[in-house]
Amino acid sequence: MKQLSKHQRYLLTGMISTSVFLWFYLSDNQAKLETILGPKCAARTHVVFVKTHKTASSTVTNIIQRFGLKHHLSFVLPKYPENYLWFDSNAFIDRLLPHPNGTDKKFDLLCNHAIYNRFAITKLMHNNTAYITILRHPVNQFLSAFYFYRTVYKIPYLVRIPGPNPVEEYLKDPAKYEPVSNYASYTNNRMTIDLGIPRLVFDQPALLTGFINKIDEEFDFVMIMEYFAESLVLLKRLMCWRMEDIISMRMNIFDKDEVNMPLKAGMFNSIKKWAHADLELYEYFYRKFWRRINQMKQDFWREVEIFKEIQLKVENYCLNLNASQDLLLIDGSEWNDRFLVSNETCKLLNMKEVKFMNYLRTQQKIDVN
Numbered sequence: 236m237k238q239l240s241k242h243q244r245y246l247l248t249g250m251i252s253t254s255v256f257l258w259f260y261l262s263d264n265q266a267k268l269e270t271i272l273g274p275k276c277a278a279r280t281h282v283v284f285v286k287t288h289k290t291a292s293s294t295v296t297n298i299i300q301r302f303g304l305k306h307h308l309s310f311v312l313p314k315y316p317e318n319y320l321w322f323d324s325n326a327f328i329d330r331l332l333p334h335p336n337g338t339d340k341k342f343d344l345l346c347n348h349a350i351y352n353r354f355a356i357t358k359l360m361h362n363n364t365a366y367i368t369i370l371r372h373p374v375n376q377f378l379s380a381f382y383f384y385r386t387v388y389k390i391p392y393l394v395r396i397p398g399p400n401p402v403e404e405y406l407k408d409p410a411k412y413e414p415v416s417n418y419a420s421y422t423n424n425r426m427t428i429d430l431g432i433p434r435l436v437f438d439q440p441a442l443l444t445g446f447i448n449k450i451d452e453e454f455d456f457v458m459i460m461e462y463f464a465e466s467l468v469l470l471k472r473l474m475c476w477r478m479e480d481i482i483s484m485r486m487n488i489f490d491k492d493e494v495n496m497p498l499k500a501g502m503f504n505s506i507k508k509w510a511h512a513d514l515e516l517y518e519y520f521y522r523k524f525w526r527r528i529n530q531m532k533q534d535f536w537r538e539v540e541i542f543k544e545i546q547l548k549v550e551n552y553c554l555n556l557n558a559s560q561d562l563l564l565i566d567g568s569e570w571n572d573r574f575l576v577s578n579e580t581c582k583l584l585n586m587k588e589v590k591f592m593n594y595l596r597t598q599q600k601i602d603v604n
């Protein structure tokens with residue numbers, strides 16, 4: 236074979252090393268490809284998450300809190316010691332911590348419990364804010380709320396219910412036990428209440444449907460708790476966030492063995508009947524969720540699978556944490572850059588909503604001059 240000249244050898248070596256470099260870059264992952272060709276999309280940083288009760292909403296709030304902390308974003312936060320945001324009076328601004336950069340500035344994120352009030356919230360937020368919420372099947376949502384607010388929070392109207400099976404007793408005549416105020420109840424179609432739909436329309440089908448349609452117009456995305464992984468991958472795509480942004484640890488799990496209130500025959504249907512506004516809301520957005528998923532290409536399901544694998548690794552790592560443990564390295568894929576999970580990451584993933592909020596409150600106060 237003919238010997239290559241020095242110049243040809245030099246060119247060939249250059250071509251090979253460039254190819255190896257590009258191969259490493261391109262085969263590594265999508266994020267590296269984006270480094271060369273420019274990003275496909277920029278992460279959206281303006282979100283309102285309407286935190287419905289007992290729907291895995293604290294888990295989603297943790298995701299948003301971590302995202303905001305990482306990107307130094309501003310949060311709409313109630314003044315200490317309040318944990319809820321109240322938009323029911325014109326003086327709602329007085330109950331909020333001021334914006335860290337001046338009172339005329341718009342906030343980036345809102346993710347506390349609040350009764351949705353579009354008029355008030357738009358005054359605080361940027362025009363390009365994504366409005367998001369989450370719903371759960373009303374029977375499980377009702378039971379979760381009933382058990383939690385009776386046995387953990389010990390809310391008087393629920394504690395007062397007598398008998399060996401208080402759920403059964405309550406379902407015989409819910410109105411007998413329910414508090415008068417809309418907002419004091421956690422068991423009367425609370426997801427619908429959280430979304431700002433008044434109790435007055437619960438028994439007026441046309442008006443209720445009208446309100447649900449309005450929510451549909453105003454919200455960018457409604458997640459479904461029973462499809463949490465799918466919901467988070469859709470959220471990631473909508474917001475152009477990274478895989479490490481949507482990992483989470485389950486918050487507020489309630490051990491059903493702690494309560495001895497078996498669900499007897501007929502109770503499932505009684506709850507559906509009582510929670511009929513929540514049921515209509517849930518079924519509407521459940522159908523919409525699946526229409527959205529059915530429009531996705533096959534790669535959506537591959538991304539969900541990858542996400543579930545990563546989520547499991549993170550859960551195992553954070554649950555079996557010990558101080559000397561190495562970092563967890565998550566490999567890159569078509570949908571994510573490589574990333575590391577550390578003890579510090581786990582601390583944030585496990586941080587309860589109120590503790591996280593208190594931390595954010597001190598951060599934002601420090602920023603106020």
Ligand SMILES: Nc1ncnc2c1ncn2[C@@H]1O[C@H](COP(=O)(O)OS(=O)(=O)O)[C@@H](OP(=O)(O)O)[C@H]1O
Nearest residue numbers: 288289290291292293294379463485486487488489
């Ligand atoms: N990731 C994930 N997947 C599935 N389910 C989850 C998840 N995270 C939280 N949960 C369940 O959600 C219930 C708590 O909901 P919230 O966090 O919204 O409660 S709260 O209103 O903020 O008190 C509570 O339900 P119950 O255990 O039935 O009470 C949690 O177990």
